[in-house]
Amino acid sequence: MARAKSARTDDSEKRPSLVDDAYAAMKLAIRNSDFAPGYQASEQEIALRLGMSRTPVHEAAIRLQEDGLVRVLPRRGILICAIAPEDMREIYDVIIALEGQAAELVAGLPETERLRAADELAAHTDTMASAQIDGDLPAWGAADEGFHRALVEQAGNGRLIRIMQTINDQSHRARMLTLRLRQELDASVTEHRRVIDAIREADAAGAHRYAREHRIRARNNLLPLLENFGLRHL
Amino acid sequence: MARAKSARTDDSEKRPSLVDDAYAAMKLAIRNSDFAPGYQASEQEIALRLGMSRTPVHEAAIRLQEDGLVRVLPRRGILICAIAPEDMREIYDVIIALEGQAAELVAGLPETERLRAADELAAHTDTMASAQIDGDLPAWGAADEGFHRALVEQAGNGRLIRIMQTINDQSHRARMLTLRLRQELDASVTEHRRVIDAIREADAAGAHRYAREHRIRARNNLLPLLENFGLRHL
DNA sequence: GCTTACCAGCTTCCATGCAAGTTGCAACGG
DNA sequence: CCGTTGCAACTTGCATGGAAGCTGGTAAGC
Numbered sequence: 396m397a398r399a400k401s402a403r404t405d406d407s408e409k410r411p412s413l414v415d416d417a418y419a420a421m422k423l424a425i426r427n428s429d430f431a432p433g434y435q436a437s438e439q440e441i442a443l444r445l446g447m448s449r450t451p452v453h454e455a456a457i458r459l460q461e462d463g464l465v466r467v468l469p470r471r472g473i474l475i476c477a478i479a480p481e482d483m484r485e486i487y488d489v490i491i492a493l494e495g496q497a498a499e500l501v502a503g504l505p506e507t508e509r510l511r512a513a514d515e516l517a518a519h520t521d522t523m524a525s526a527q528i529d530g531d532l533p534a535w536g537a538a539d540e541g542f543h544r545a546l547v548e549q550a551g552n553g554r555l556i557r558i559m560q561t562i563n564d565q566s567h568r569a570r571m572l573t574l575r576l577r578q579e580l581d582a583s584v585t586e587h588r589r590v591i592d593a594i595r596e597a598d599a600a601g602a603h604r605y606a607r608e609h610r611i612r613a614r615n616n617l618l619p620l621l622e623n624f625g626l627r628h629l
Numbered sequence: 630m631a632r633a634k635s636a637r638t639d640d641s642e643k644r645p646s647l648v649d650d651a652y653a654a655m656k657l658a659i660r661n662s663d664f665a666p667g668y669q670a671s672e673q674e675i676a677l678r679l680g681m682s683r684t685p686v687h688e689a690a691i692r693l694q695e696d697g698l699v700r701v702l703p704r705r706g707i708l709i710c711a712i713a714p715e716d717m718r719e720i721y722d723v724i725i726a727l728e729g730q731a732a733e734l735v736a737g738l739p740e741t742e743r744l745r746a747a748d749e750l751a752a753h754t755d756t757m758a759s760a761q762i763d764g765d766l767p768a769w770g771a772a773d774e775g776f777h778r779a780l781v782e783q784a785g786n787g788r789l790i791r792i793m794q795t796i797n798d799q800s801h802r803a804r805m806l807t808l809r810l811r812q813e814l815d816a817s818v819t820e821h822r823r824v825i826d827a828i829r830e831a832d833a834a835g836a837h838r839y840a841r842e843h844r845i846r847a848r849n850n851l852l853p854l855l856e857n858f859g860l861r862h863l
Numbered sequence: 864g865c866t867t868a869c870c871a872g873c874t875t876c877c878a879t880g881c882a883a884g885t886t887g888c889a890a891c892g893g
Numbered sequence: 894c895c896g897t898t899g900c901a902a903c904t905t906g907c908a909t910g911g912a913a914g915c916t917g918g919t920a921a922g923c
Contacts, residue, residue, distance in 0.1 A: 412703075413907070437874065448908045453875080454691055461695040463788075469646075470875045470914050485788045492730035496722055554697075554719045558792055647877070671904065682878045687905080704884050704905045 413447050417455035420445055425464055425475060426567055432477035441473070462561050478569050480621040486566045487614040491607055493559055494543065498590055498606035500550040502599040512549040513595045516542055520587040527580050536574045542587055546606070569621065576620050582612065647681050651689035654679055659698055659709060660801055666711035675707070696795050712803050714855040720800045721848040725841055727793055728777065732824055732840035734784035736833040746783040747829045750776055754821040761814045770808045776821055780840070803855065810854050816846065 421441065424430045442452045456473050459465045466474045501512050519542035526534035540563075547559045586609040593601035655675065658664045676686045690707050693699045700708045735746050756772035774797075781793045820843040827835035 439874075449875085450907050450909090454688060454907095457688055457691050458695055461692055467875090468915095470873090471916080472874065485786045488730055488734065488784075488786050489727070489788055489792065492726040493723070496726035500722065550722075552719045552722050554723055554796070558723065562788070673904075683905085684877050684879090701905090704903090705886080706904070 413451040414454045414458075417441075417445055417447065417451045418458050421452075421455055421459055422462075422464065422564065425459075426564070428568060430475045432475050432568070434475045435468075435472045436475070437472045463565050476565075478565065480618060483566065483569055483618060483621060484614075486562055487610065487618075489562050490559070491610045491614065493555055494546060494610055495603045495607035497547045497550040497552070497555055497559075498594065499599045499603035500552065500555075501546065502594045502597055502602035504549070504551075506597075508549075509594060509597060512545070513591050515545050515549070516587070516591050516594070519545060520584055520591065523580075523587070524584050527584070532574055535580060536570070539583060540570075546590075569617075573617055573620050576624075577616065579612075579616055583609070586612070647685040648688045651675075651679055651681065651685045652692050655686075655689055655693055656696075656698065656798065659693075660798070662802060664709045666709050666802070668709045669702075669706045670709070671706045697799050710799075712799065714852060717800060717803055717852060717855060718848075720796055721844065721852075723796050724793070725844045725848065727789055728780060728844055729837045729841035731781045731784040731786070731789060731793075732828065733833045733837035734786065734789075735780065736828045736831055736836035738783070738785075740831070742783075743828060743831060746779070747825050749779050749783070750821070750825050750828070753779060754818055754825065757814075757821070758818050761818070766808055769814060770804070773817060774804075780824075803851075807851055807854050810858075811850065813846075813850055817843070820846070 421430070430436065438449045438452045438456065442449045445452065456465060456467050459473075460467050463476065465476055468474055501509065504512065519538050522538035523535050523542070526532075526538055544559075544563075547556055550556075586605065590602055590605045590609065593599075593605055655664070664670065672683045672686045672690065676683045679686065690699060690701050693707075694701050697710065699710055702708055735743065738746065753772050753776035757769050757776070760766075760768035760772055778793075778797075781790055784790075820839065823839045824836055824843065827833075827839055
């Protein structure tokens with residue numbers, strides 16, 4: 396891993412800065428639950444672990460706080476945020492609204508791009524279908540994530556992309572945890588294809604509605620799971 | 630609640646930190662165009678002006694960059710971001726989606742809160758109507774802003790509120806500039822009332838659609854204004 | 864036994880120093 | 894006269910130290 400590219404806004408080409416490294420490393424650690432939610436780390440400790448001084452860690456923590464992944468407690472350390480069912484409800488409200496909008500935008504693209512976008516979305520969905528047959532849940536999850544990311548990215552709205560990225564980072568752990576509990580994998584494939592068809596036909600309203608309904612159904616499946624399993628925070 | 634505090638995430642009560650001061654001051658300066666877009670300031674200079682050292686200014690700049698208000702150029706200073714018509718298109722996509730969702734959520738509230746919310750929204754709209762009669766454009770703009778902020782806040786979704794806050798900060802200057810150019814003030818009042826009525830009747834779908842259509846029409850009015858006036862960046 | 868006050872240790876906040884990178888201009892060579 | 898090179902000034906990146914604040918445990922007092 397010579398280059399931990401990225402994680403920045405998006406356009407600045409490349410600049411290997413310690414702050415960026417710290418940001419990427421901490422974000423990854425949170426994603427993988429190396430930093431468990433509720434864990435309270437000191438900047439000193441993280442700095443030591445990453446082999447840098449406290450300053451870049453501190454600045455990365457500010458960014459992560461802005462992303463809603465951690466909270467910097469005034470003089471007590473960095474608290475890894477937990478996600479409660481209530482948070483997931485909030486997150487889904489945002490996803491439902493923005494992904495519907497994204498689907499509508501993609502359906503409104505000029506024909507060439509629109510069909511190319513539809514093909515990419517179809518590819519992800521096909522991967523989901525075969526992963527389901529193989530019983531490969533992680534692959535299914537990755538392809539599902541790919542579909543939704545592609546849908547938003549094809550909309551070509553940088554702010555939309557950024558917001559969805561942030562909200563996805565927040566809910567990533569919950570999605571991973573509940574992946575194995577979900578029973579309605581084929582419904583997702585069917586619904587994805589409905590969205591794709593609407594996009595192909597430039598049916599903006601339909602694409603919006605189908606994408607929206609897909610996410611609403613997913614939420615209605617997921618929220619009870621979280622609450623029944625007593626996952627107060629994860 | 631008379632609370633001018635703020636600018637922080639939301640829940641931490643109060644802590645007068647220099648970073649917060651710097652963040653608030655810079656944000657305000659950008660809002661008021663004391664820092665004009667395109668202006669490139671050095672952290673040193675801002676630190677001097679605010680009577681603090683570079684560190685808190687630097688950290689505040691990171692937050693502002695996360696908010697999309699400035700760009701921190703690697704070793705050249707802080708650049709105040711300009712807003713192009715293309716940015717406004719992006720911003721409106723987000724607003725259209727999220728405010729529609731917010732209206733739907735408000736319409737889904739239990740009756741007591743729902744009616745209280747509707748009353749508050751109606752108050753703002755009434756203020757707009759009378760400001761229009763008086764020809765008081767700034768008051769009209771403030772009441773309009775109040776309506777939309779209240780709509781989002783009543784939805785009770787912290788993430789929604791935060792995102793809309795950020796996006797509003799980005800577009801504030803553009804709204805101020807174009808306020809005097811807009812001719813369709815009464816349409817806004819009518820459309821607001823349509824949303825309010827739907828909320829009163831717990832008509833979630835209607836509230837969503839009307840709020841959405843209101844913002845779509847506003848966008849279709851605003852974008853040509855920006856482009857015809859050759860406002861490449863503002 | 865229970866409450867309260869205090870203190871030691873830990874943590875961040877912020878100022879500042881040094882080094883590295885960028886810019887613009889001036890001087891030099893063609 | 895024009896293009897190029899080098900230098901000087903200025904900028905931030907990052908490290909580090911001192912100061913202030915918070916926490917938890919302990920000991921004193923009731």
